[in-house]
Amino acid sequence: MKFAEIQxxxxxxxxxxxxxxxxDFEGGHILIDKRDIADLPVQETGTGEEVAKQEQASxxxxxxxxxxxxESANQATEVKANTVQVKAPLVGIVYLQPSPDKPQYKKxxxxxxxxxxxxxxxxxxxxxxxxxTSSGTITEILVANEEVVEYDQPLMTIIPD
Numbered sequence: 676m677k678f679a680e681i682q683x684x685x686x687x688x689x690x691x692x693x694x695x696x697x698x699d700f701e702g703g704h705i706l707i708d709k710r711d712i713a714d715l716p717v718q719e720t721g722t723g724e725e726v727a728k729q730e731q732a733s734x735x736x737x738x739x740x741x742x743x744x745x746e747s748a749n750q751a752t753e754v755k756a757n758t759v760q761v762k763a764p765l766v767g768i769v770y771l772q773p774s775p776d777k778p779q780y781k782k783x784x785x786x787x788x789x790x791x792x793x794x795x796x797x798x799x800x801x802x803x804x805x806x807x808t809s810s811g812t813i814t815e816i817l818v819a820n821e822e823v824v825e826y827d828q829p830l831m832t833i834i835p836d
Contacts (some may be wrong), residue, residue: 676700676702676703676705678795680799680800681705683799683800684696684705684707684799685707686768687766687798687799688709688821689709689725690823691766691767691780691823691825692823693709693710693757693825694710695707695708695709695710696708696766696825697762702824707732714724719786728815732782742747745789753757757834757835758814758832758833758834758835759808759811759832759833759834760829760830760831760832760833761793761805761807761808761828761829761830761831761832761833762827762828762829762830763796763805763825763826763828763829763830764796764803764805764826764827765796765803765826766798766823766824766825767796767798767799767803767820767823767824768796768797768798768821768822768823768824768827769794769795769796769797769805769818769822769823769824769830770794770795770797770802770818770820770821771794771816771818771819771820772820773795774832779820780792780794781793781794781813781816781831782813782816783813783815784812784813785812785813786810786812786813787807787811787812787813788807788809788810789806789808789809789810789811789821790806790807791806792804792805792806792807793806793807793813793830794830794831795804797800798825803804805830807831807833808833809835809836810835810836811833811835811836812833812834812836813831813832814832814833814834815831815832816830816831817829817830817831817832818830
């Protein structure tokens, strides 16, 4: 991996909500961790009584799960019974159209065939075509154009034929 690629990866991770990324590749290993020390897990020592007394004496600190989650993220985790989701196979920036002057690949209500390109994801200057996992009608597009997406994040919802 070249230094410029590493810099680009760091910039993309910095702009995303990803907190930790670890990569192993031929000739190297990269660990990027944006978590604050307060967010890291703490190993308690002492007897059960001492730990219980400490918990009673000090109020609980807010955790990462207490952070506000955008409404669109909540919608993305709800999977309706008869739908299929197209998910991001990698971390990157999603493009819903092939270029700025071209129309979107697909819109809500459009029919798609299995294997048809529905969007692109750019990662480290490489464009990856994201293809429909089944034939059907698109019911939801869960991401915005040029949004940073995480691995396995739902991108679209399809009602299969």
